Amino acid sequence: MEESSQVQFFNLTIYITTLSIDKKIKVGGNYDIGSVMLKLVEELGIPMDWSDHALWWPSKKRWLLQHRMSLDACSVQADSNLYFTPTHKVLKIQLPDLQYYDMRVDFSVTVFNAVMYLCNDLGIRHPEELSLMRVPSTKSSARKKQNATVTKKDSSINTSLKSNDSNKSISGVHDESDSLSTTGQNQALTSSRLDTLNVSVVRPEALANSPLTPSQEILRALFKNSSFSDRVKKNSNWLDSSRSLMEQDIVEGDTVQLRFKYHNIFQLNTKLDEVRINQLYEQIRWSTLTEDIDCTDEEMIQFAALQFHIYLIGKCDKKSGNRSNDNDDIDAALSDLQVSLEGAGKGLNQDSGTIPELCDYLKYFKKQRFALKSFKKCYCVVKDMILAFYKHKDDVAGGQAIAKFSLKGCQVTPDVNVSKGKYMIKLVLPSDDDSGHLLLCETELQYAQWMAAFRLASRNKTMADSSYDPEISSILAFLSMQRRKQTPIDIGLQTDVQPQDFVNGTFLKKYKTKQIAHMILEQRSSFAELSTVDAKLKFIRIWEALPGCTTTCFYVKFRNQRKEATELLGVTYNSIVRMDPHSHSILSTWRFSTMKSWNVNWEIRELQIEFDESTLSFACSINDCKVIHEFIGGYIYLSMRKEGHQAADEEMFHKLTGGWDNALQYHFSG
Incomplete structure (x- = not known):
């Protein structure tokens, strides 16, 4: 009782942003943040989900997120106006x-x-x-x-x-x-x-x-x-x-x-x-x-040609209804395959204790010397390297097969024309003559399933073998490549180049529009075989090879210099460079690998970096010192990443970029 009597109670005003109202609650200095929020919600008496709300102190620009910290520890008093607001x-x-x-x-x-x-x-x-x-x-x-x-x-x-x-x-x-x-x-x-x-x-x-x-x-x-x-x-x-x-x-x-x-x-x-x-x-x-980004005319044309190539692929794929990425085609087809195989009465049945089975309606033709080619639709089943033909699906249960053949040692030959939608399989069985059987599939997915099953049978393997799914993927990838190669690009589309969409203004002033269009088309011929993703990756690699492309520049003032003197300092992924303010050429370079210590004085907003042979002290003239400090620390953090999947180390990132003390010093080994 004596301890509670010493607690100073006061009325705390909290603005609830969700309701746009002020609420006063009586609290004590020993109340923790969690208790204050609980008391506020109870006194509001409004049944809704408050779990995403937290206390925000506008005048201090501070979130009160430590629920076990008391109001006294947070320096919250009666005149502290708080907001109770959603965090998201x-x-x-x-x-x-x-x-x-x-x-x-x-x-x-x-x-x-x-x-x-x-x-x-x-x-x-x-x-x-x-x-x-x-x-x-x-x-x-x-x-x-x-x-x-x-x-x-x-x-x-x-x-x-x-x-x-x-x-x-x-x-x-x-x-x-x-x-x-x-x-x-x-x-x-x-x-x-x-x-x-x-x-x-x-x-x-x-x-x-x-x-x-x-x-x-x-x-x-x-x-x-x-x-x-x-x-x-x-x-x-x-x-x-x-x-x-x-x-x-x-x-x-x-x-x-x-x-x-x-x-x-x-x-x-x-x-x-x-x-x-x-x-x-x-x-x-x-x-x-x-x-x-500064680049030469040759580099500008390379960039423009890659952009135009990517634009052409996207326009052609949109027109034909096909996606430009081969991997996406395969993934989508395999997804459809999984759905179709899980359906009743169609596809592979690979439940535990059962033999894998592939079954579907196909068009079938048995080659004969003097017979006209006439395909008949029948229900085909492949199970345990046995191919059976039925008139109807219902005949499978009664075992009323038209014919059955062993697929062991068979020869399978594709007869495909992607542009015409022709997906035919020529199957020659050991007991047949050279005429063989022709199976006509309706879709790429159906063709890939049956072709993969026959290829495994030719190697005396069933569909239970682990290579069945990769075989389907390989067939679908081949069909996707054929489709992309056989998709014609309209000649009018090739010459429909709008240079202003692919080059900068300076380049447009140097050359005529027809000249630029000709240069873009000529350069594009070297990238014609690239897919969309590969072309974008090529674009990035060319950018990475440009001198100074990864340099972030800042205006700084070095210690003991004239007040009016402003220098240009650049930060790259592995070094700090001093540049000429007019020509932007590099005058000096200090690599991170030679850095011995790094001192940041937050009171005067100055950085002091000690290298093996020199010391660099400067303050930013325009930007906040924290910005360049974060760039340097960020690049050092990124240089510590290793090959393979690795989660971001948040604590290390903030140690290198946050500057927790007024005079924080970091040591790095070369």
Whole structure:
């Protein structure tokens, strides 16, 4: 009783953003955060799911997430106005390919974690390579001040949003007002509700195949600032990875950009990284078109030819109704195969204790010397290397077969014309003469199943052998290649080159339109055999080989220099370079492998890096010191990755990029 009498009770005002009301509750300084939220919910008496809500302190820009910490420990007093608000809010995300999506993002976690959740939903591996950027504001400074805290007006947006008990980070709502000119591919990520889409089951076509040209509004904003100094200043828009979105004045409904931040791309896999490859390709493509990347005329033509080749494949595949990626064709066919084989009375029956069986209606013809070719439809069954023919499916139960043959040692020959839809199998049995039997299949999938069964039988193997499924995959892959090779490209389409879609403005001024079109078509001939994914990967490899393409530049002032002197410093994936402010040529290079210690003085916002033979001390003149500090630490973190699947080490990333102390020193071995 004596201890409780010493507790100071006071009325704490909490604004509930979901209801747009203020609520005063009587609490004590020894109350922990969890007890305060529980007391608030009990006094509200409104039966709804509050599990996604947390306390936010606007004046301190701080989340109160440690539920066992007391109010006294958090320095919360009677005049501390807190918000009780959902942690997951809707944020408009512009992807690297310039498409916009409304996503549900956790505003209470660090930007590093938020990006990890987003990339997981979007199917992008290695999320540590990406981060979020602010969109350059075109509104008045009053609007900027208004965004400094979550005002009641801004928070009232939450009124229409019901809390979701799952921690999904994407809503899948696509804003049509900001949509691109080609939005048909975005339907997979479009939903009329904010809390129903599960991105893990969404087909990735909208993210793996982007439209050629976005809307004019996006293009105007994209080409607005193209000078070198503007590009350097743009680096200040990167969000701090060690802080949450709310702590950086990002409120619900704001627009941010998801971009590849670190140009140290790791383990690109054409089978696993179709979305990742496309998004990186699109980011580089727009960087070349906006002249953010300096390249020669020859390199520009290579980029343009690859872009045009990718555009042609996409247009031809869309016209023919076929997908451009061979692996996707195989995966889709195998998926259909699994469904068909699980159906009753058709396909393989591989239940435990039964012999695998393949059965379906086929068109059959027995070659005879003086007979006309006339195919008859019959029900065919292959089981334990025995081929049987029945008039009807119902005859199988009674054993009323027209004929039965042993497939051991048979010879099988394909007779396929993909462009004409002809899928025929010539089967010569040991007991036959050279005439043999002809089986006509209706679809590629049906042909692959039966052809695989006959090939295994020719090697005295049944369909129970483990090589049966790989054999089907091999046949489908071959058919897919034949289809792509035999798909004609319209001559008119080949010459329909719009150079302004594939080269930058400087290149357009150097040459005439017909000259550029001729150069693009001529260069494309060397890439004609590449698939869409391989062409994008080739595009990325050419970009990686460009000198200085992976350099992120900052304006800095070195210690003991004149105040007006501004130097240009660049950070690459393995070094820090000093550059000429006018010609942008490299003057000095310091490699990370020679770094001995790294000291960051957050009070004067200065970095001091000690190398084997020199010491570098500088402060940023435009960007925040934290931005360049995070780039250096991020590249060092990425250099520590090893081959194989490896989860991101969040603790190590924050140690290298967060700067937990005012004078934090890291040691690295060469």
